[in-house]
Amino acid sequence: MPMAGEAVDQVRKEFGRQGLLPKGSLWALRGNEWTRSEEQKGLRSFLCAAYPRLGRAIGLRDAPQEILSQEDPQELRWWFRWADRSRLAPFRRLSKTIQEHLGGIIAFLQSRITNGTIEAIHGLIQLAKRMARGFRSFPYLRIAAFLKAGKLRLHLPDQPA
Numbered sequence: 001m002p003m004a005g006e007a008v009d010q011v012r013k014e015f016g017r018q019g020l021l022p023k024g025s026l027w028a029l030r031g032n033e034w035t036r037s038e039e040q041k042g043l044r045s046f047l048c049a050a051y052p053r054l055g056r057a058i059g060l061r062d063a064p065q066e067i068l069s070q071e072d073p074q075e076l077r078w079w080f081r082w083a084d085r086s087r088l089a090p091f092r093r094l095s096k097t098i099q100e101h102l103g104g105i106i107a108f109l110q111s112r113i114t115n116g117t118i119e120a121i122h123g124l125i126q127l128a129k130r131m132a133r134g135f136r137s138f139p140y141l142r143i144a145a146f147l148k149a150g151k152l153r154l155h156l157p158d159q160p161a
Helices: 002-017 025-029 038-050 052-070 073-085 089-100 102-111 116-131 138-150
Strands: none
Touching (some): 089 102
């Protein structure tokens, strides 16, 4: 979840501006713990223990991954309450953003269907619009869009020279 990572970065930057974080702590705090080296894991756990707000931010970042892998909407609602009580402004904003899109998230968890296909077809239609510049009427644009979106290959005979 990129937005959760950005929220942790905002909390990390607050500590960095105060000069509390040692050099090299950026990559120890970014990303998932299982992708970090042993040295980075040690630094990460030390910083989370030394600065509880930072530890809370890391926990709030990691929890939605677990919750979404379990596909349990009740756990997600628990995370909303935790984020709202956390006193971390970036995570409060993230909680509100996710709550605004909760219907779509739950629908995705149930069906695993995204709108990626529609977006791809939309891109092809936009390409057809750019290619159809100069056509004088909409029917020709529509034909060009159908040809592009349908990926129809016309094998016309070569004209003799």
